[in-house]
Amino acid sequence: MAYWLMKSEPGVFGIDDLAAQPDQTDHWDGVRNYQARNMMRDEMQPGDQVFFYHSNCKVPGIVGIAEVVRGGYPDHTAYEPESDHYDPKSDPENPRWFMVDVKFRRRLTRTIPLPELKANPALADMPLVRKGNRLSIMPVTEAQWNEILRMESQPG
DNA sequence: GCCAACGTTGGC
DNA sequence: GCCAACGTTGGC
Numbered sequence: 001m002a003y004w005l006m007k008s009e010p011g012v013f014g015i016d017d018l019a020a021q022p023d024q025t026d027h028w029d030g031v032r033n034y035q036a037r038n039m040m041r042d043e044m045q046p047g048d049q050v051f052f053y054h055s056n057c058k059v060p061g062i063v064g065i066a067e068v069v070r071g072g073y074p075d076h077t078a079y080e081p082e083s084d085h086y087d088p089k090s091d092p093e094n095p096r097w098f099m100v101d102v103k104f105r106r107r108l109t110r111t112i113p114l115p116e117l118k119a120n121p122a123l124a125d126m127p128l129v130r131k132g133n134r135l136s137i138m139p140v141t142e143a144q145w146n147e148i149l150r151m152e153s154q155p156g
Numbered sequence: 157g158c159c160a161a162c163g164t165t166g167g168c
Numbered sequence: 169g170c171c172a173a174c175g176t177t178g179g180c
Binding site for chain 1: 176177178179180
């Protein structure tokens with residue numbers, strides 16, 4: 001069982017949107033970055049735990065927890081010209097883009113804002129807190145996971 | 157809305 | 169295969 005962090009813009013698809021889905025589950029489509037693609041295709045497994053991160057919003061930070069319920073499979077939106085994520089070079093016979101299914105677990109009792117994550121030396125190795133990082137999916141170590149849960153219950 | 161940082165593309 | 173130009177991400 002592994003831990004991950006996945007970014008999403010709440011204005012597009014936030015934690016409340018995931019919680020509102022049928023069975024509180026949705027597919028994580030639209031990722032068009034090879035590093036993130038590789039993680040979904042090759043590494044993410046049912047049972048893996050996910051921090052849900054809100055980006056590009058008023059208070060960027062970790063807002064909840066989800067669980068991977070289906071490992072990597074082809075992202076069909078790549079083949080749909082009407083999709084925002086259409087990729088004309090993607091071939092259904094040889095899929096280029098993949099997605100996973102995630103299920104809502106819970107909201108955190110408070111949002112843990114990015115500056116607080118950055119200020120914690122125990123999290124200094126997370127790509128999330130490093131300048132210029134744009135990875136939308138990243139691995140989280142067990143130590144980092146536990147540290148963030150500790151921060152949830154002990155503000156400041 | 158600005159813009160720095162980064163990934164991708166394409167000319168050569 | 170280099171690298172400049174371009175588009176995107178995402179904090180601020």
